Amino acid sequence: MFAYVIRRLLLVLPVAFGVSIICFLLVHIAPGDPLTAIMAVDATAEEQAAMRAAYGLDRPLPVQFLFWLGNLFQGDLGNSIATGRPVAGEVWRAVQNSLLLAVTASLIAFPIGLLLGFLAGYFRDSWLDKLVTSIAIAGVSVPNYWLGMVLVIIFAVKLAWLPAMGAGPAGSDGWTFDWLHIRHLILPAITLAVVPIGIVARTVRALVGDIFHMDFVMALYAKGMSNFDVLIHVIRNAAATALSVIGLQMGALLGGSILIETVFNWPGSGMLLSNAIFQRDLPLLQGTILVLAMFFVTANLVVDILQAAIDPRIKRS
Amino acid sequence: MAVAEIELARTPKRRGYWAGVLHRVSGDPVAMVCFVVLMALILSAIFASWLPLQDPYKASMIARLKPIGTEGHLLGTDEQGRDMLARLIYGGRLTLLIGLMPVVVAFFIGSALGIVAGYAGGRTNTIIMRTVDVFFAFPSVLLAIAISGALGAGIVNSLVSLSIVFIPPITRVAESVTSGVRSADYIEAARASGGNALTVMRVHVIGNVLGPIFVYASSLTSVCMILAAGLSFLGVGVKPPEPEWGLMLNTLRSAIYMNPWVAALPGLMIFITSLCLNLLSDGLRSAMNVKD
């Protein structure tokens, strides 16, 4: 197990390196000059060159990359072009808000998805299975940014039960766990939870259904094991795969909440990203994406290790 | 031979593999309904200019945000007074194009990469698959937005960024299917017959891997649709005033207090399309999974 963990950790390094290359290149595939946004419109060629030299943009790409990587290791993601503030701080504040949303959505999505999927798989071809299958397929097919709008229309516009946007009442300067703040969390979290509910339910349904059709389950019944004990066997066999799906979705929730945050004006990493895009604030774009991708890589790593702890076949191979 | 005689009695009506798949899909009512709906959407989008529709670009200050069922505007009007029905049908052009093309592109590129990686193995496999792993470090939404955000808004940029998003997953599936087929006895038998790598790949590998890869790619079309519209919704996809469902949804957001149901219409179109794509893909999958 220990060797597996070490090997898995070492495998992350090249991936993390590749991720940083992609993030670095993002700025350079962008058309135009990264400094256009802050350069005076009437800047002379000399002024432009001086500015470029000041930002190190006159050096060859690999050198720029190494400098950038070096700064990265010191926690320096550069400064936002729009605000001039360090990107790291901006991203950190935003990621906290996104995490809050992602974790809440996970707490809604995974128990429901697991339960629905399990029931559908256990009662294959019953009306319950058909219902769950329909819910699941609707869940994976719905554009969640639209679903967010529809929920706003129903619960904020028509019924006026919940606020339509923001992360707290007007004038609030930070998250606190009180009803005034929590009511802002409800709609975005539900919206965000719908897709993972669908995905988890579909996967678990197929998984459980398949396992129940395996010969070993028949052998367990044949030796007179009770329904409940057989169930335990089935769950144990389904756990590893279910876990990996959940892990992937967890990471996807964090990185995938961009559109939802836009719909609800939620001040998370997604909002930050969309602001960065519109202000063509490339260092901010780069930093946000890097941090989100690293979260995703870490989530996958944790899931893989947990999976190996559950499923003995993985660490032996 | 006695065994052969008995076999003859139950010889089934014979058809090729793909003909069999088509036959089974056409017997699946859900898949067929979805197919008809999709065809209707695609055809009406293609032939929109021949349909009796109003000009989707013609704005009117006095006819802004009319509700559904208004005289002359069956589905109401948008925030600039443009006819919603016309815009929704014309909007299908760009949305379907950007929603489906990237998967087609990624299918060809990803299949080629994955089949080569799976069949060649060794160093080639390592280089291709480790590169693919890096792209897997990004959730697909994030990757699409990152590339589109860097490249800037525009139809071509959206097509490029979404193609890049879907190449890695297709490559991964193609690689695993191919390495499974590669170790099959019939590949060994073909090699033992003196077939070189290219011949064996063409005759024995391609035919056996394209089916599963195709089914997988078809399951991505719905995600791609949602993402494509999502890019426009964010403002990094199609630029105004083009009618496009995601972009329409974005511009109509301001209207949810005045005319909410009209504002929700473009999203409903995305939902219906992606639902049909998913159900059709499911039908295709079960039609191809028949083991006999």
Place this chain on the structure above:
Amino acid sequence: MSQHTAPDQTETLPDTLPDIGGPAQPLVVCRDLKKHFPIHGGILGRQVATVHAVDGVSFEVRKGETLGVVGESGCGKSTTARLLIGLIAPDEGKIIFDGQQLGEEMSLRELRRGIQMVFQDSYASLNPRLTVEDSIAFGPRINGLDDPRGRAREMMNRVGLEPARFAGRYPHEMSGGQRQRVNIARALAMSPRLVVLDEAVSALDKSVEAQVLNLLNDLRRDLGLTYVFISHDLNVVRYISDRVLVMYLGEVVEVGPVDEVYAAQAHPYTASLFAAMPSMDPDHRTTVPPLSGDPPNPIDPPTGCRFHTRCRYAEDVCASAKPLLRPFGDSTEHCAACHIHDPESGHSLAGSGFLPKGTPQ
């Protein structure tokens, strides 16, 4: 069983490679074949071990004979077969086909014209997307032989599948026996001189197995073929083979004419293998397991005689010195690699003419 068929009674398939060395020259000679597979592991995925799948195997296959190859699972039978048809390249050793050495006078492509193989799993060895006719015609077509389709149909006739009925079928539309006939036809369509049958009948029902075995015998007689017949079923090997080769952990331990080996097993391993055969006579029940335990791991094979860890006659010499294949008794044909039959080995039973027993006394 059947003895060598005189060449004048046979018709050869069209485009068969010509006989070069005459009947006395062995069709295939293998010398010191070795194939080791690396095992990667550890944190950095370095090579941590080697599987000695085939470790210095030498044998010959004579023209027109059937050579049976027997041994437990994992003894290197299938790897030997794959080396023989050139599917994997040996790390060391030579393959000489009718006097021509592979890689010197003979190319891999020519070798594949000369040697074909029938696999165990009749379903997995047929491309599910190709019709029977296309599968059979594939080899002739890519080798540029004329009229691949005609050949395919002719071969189907030969293996007892009427082309009109079966040519357009897909593998899943046939029974196991029929599919194995297709595999045989596919091998024959290349007009080989040697056919390697790797457990080719093991997966079939007993009744179908008998039909296919008879078909194989007929084909060999009619077409002047040579077979290498790999099996774990000693009864089948006895029925079809002229000579039998026994393998243990990647090495040859005994080889000889089938009747001689069945009458008297020189190597203790062979004796145990034969003792493990179910007996038809209730008075000769097998009550004690002739061999206990599993074969040792081929990653780290035992020193000296590889069988010494499970051999009831093992002595110190067996762990230190590797026995060589040497003629046994009066026969020049029957050879075994065991210190008991080497008078100079220092084994206490050496030179006494002792015959090992299969079961403990």
